[in-house]
Amino acid sequence: MQYGIDAIKNNKSRIISTHAKPLILVSGLCLVLSSAHAVPTAAQPADGPKGGWNYSGLTDRSTDNNMSYPTPPIYRGLTRNRTPIKGTIPLTDQQIPELIVNGNAMRLNTDKSGHFERFYAFGSGSNSIEVKAASNKVGHRTQFYESNPSQVTPHLRIICSWDAPEAEVDLHILTPDRQHVTWSSPLLKEGGGLDVDSVDGPGPEMFTVASPLHGTYQVYINYWGNLDESGYNFDKTKLKKPIVTSTITLVFNENTPNEKRESFIVPLRKIGELTMVKSFLY
Structure with a gap:
């Protein structure tokens, strides 16, 4: 494969139609949101970490194969070793729900009833x-401690929302060893890459590498x-809308003193x- 801008431009074929695979729901860190005067407020979680404590693979079933909901339009496989965040948020025509994880903000896409995973x-x-919804100053917040010491901290994360x-917007990442990571080749040979259930549909797309x-x-x-x-x-x-506005966030050493x-x-x-968007030296 040619490395560089031409390799990206020439990589354009995509499946136009497919039929969806069944969604696999898993229990985990559940956010159950309810409405009070159109402001999302927290309700008692239906399942998940108790008292702000979580042990990945034991309390959240993150080792199960899983897929985000609403499901992507093209099935490209399931992913594991991710903690589920799910719930329901009240919607209006003016609201664009937002998910903020460890300070990383991204659009939160839901079904028509406001359900997401x-x-x-x-x-x-x-x-x-x-x-939270963009028109509201108050949202549902939760803090938890991941106590599984084997959970590796992602040292590089790139989020596109x-x-x-x-609109179908795609991330393209060119790596130091000449790999081209995108929707058609989402995974790195040494591990990590794009979440396969984020490369089609309304996003957000997420690229994560531990090392x-x-x-x-x-x-x-x-x-x-x-x-x-x-x-x-x-x-x-x-x-x-006349212009699609995208937000790309690069996070280095997430959730550490060197973030x-x-x-x-x-x-x-x-x-x-x-x-x-960016060329950087790691």
Whole structure:
């Protein structure tokens, strides 16, 4: 494979239609949200860590195979060793729910009833979760301690989120050893990579590596096309807003004293647009 910008531009084939596989629900860190004067407030969790304590693989069944909900439009397999975050949030036409994990904000996509289930690879130690709607100042917050010492802290995480669920936006990561990580090749040979249930549909897309190789990384995003009930399409008139606003967050040494975070706001105006977000030396 050619390494660099041309390799990204030439990698455009994608399945246009498929039928969904059954969703596998797992118990875990559950957020149950209810409505009080249109402000999400916390209710008693239905399942999950008690008293702010969690032991991955024992109390949250994170070792089970799992998939986020709403399910992606294309089935690319299941993932394990991620802690589930699930619940229901009241919705209005003006609200865009948001999930904030350890300070990392991303759009929270739900079904029509406001139900969601997301998965996150937490490291050991103290972790925080908040679910809120953009129009509200108050959301559901929880803090828990991951006590499983074998849970490895992600030293590099890249999150791509965008504000138009009908748009298909793709992360492209070029690694120091000439690997090209994207929707068609989401996993790194040495472990880590993109969550396979985040590379299709409304996102967010998440790239996570516990032990990154040293060298230069390049981060791109591509506005690949649109998605509706009939499948993928390249009709710009079906986009509900003139500009798709994407947020790309780079997190180094997450949840440690050496944590560093950078966020970039990138507007996407037309289908096929490819944007270099960041080149950095790890």
